[in-house]
Amino acid sequence: MTDKACKNCRFISNGPVCPNCKSTNLSDDWSGLIVIMDAASSEVAKRMGITAPGRYAVRVR
Ligand SMILES: [Zn+2]
Numbered sequence: 001m002t003d004k005a006c007k008n009c010r011f012i013s014n015g016p017v018c019p020n021c022k023s024t025n026l027s028d029d030w031s032g033l034i035v036i037m038d039a040a041s042s043e044v045a046k047r048m049g050i051t052a053p054g055r056y057a058v059r060v061r
Contacts, residue, residue: 002014002028004026005028005030005056006021006023006060007026008023011055012054012056012057013026020052020054027061030057031058031059033057034048034057034058035056036050036054036055036056037053039052
């Protein structure tokens with residue numbers, strides 16, 4: 001339960017650096033989980049501005 005969400009791109013990892021955008025601005029206060037398998041063909045990914053496959057938080061505080 002050490003998963004953290006990136007405040008910059010919402011990518012979920014176990015830190016301390018976001019593997020997606022290299023930001024260290026991570027939060028453990030997040031909710032909702034979206035798994036993106038194929039960002040190019042996902043409407044949800046497009047709407048959220050996601051370009052790489054992975055797990056993402058819906059909301060990050
Ligand atoms: Zn990030």
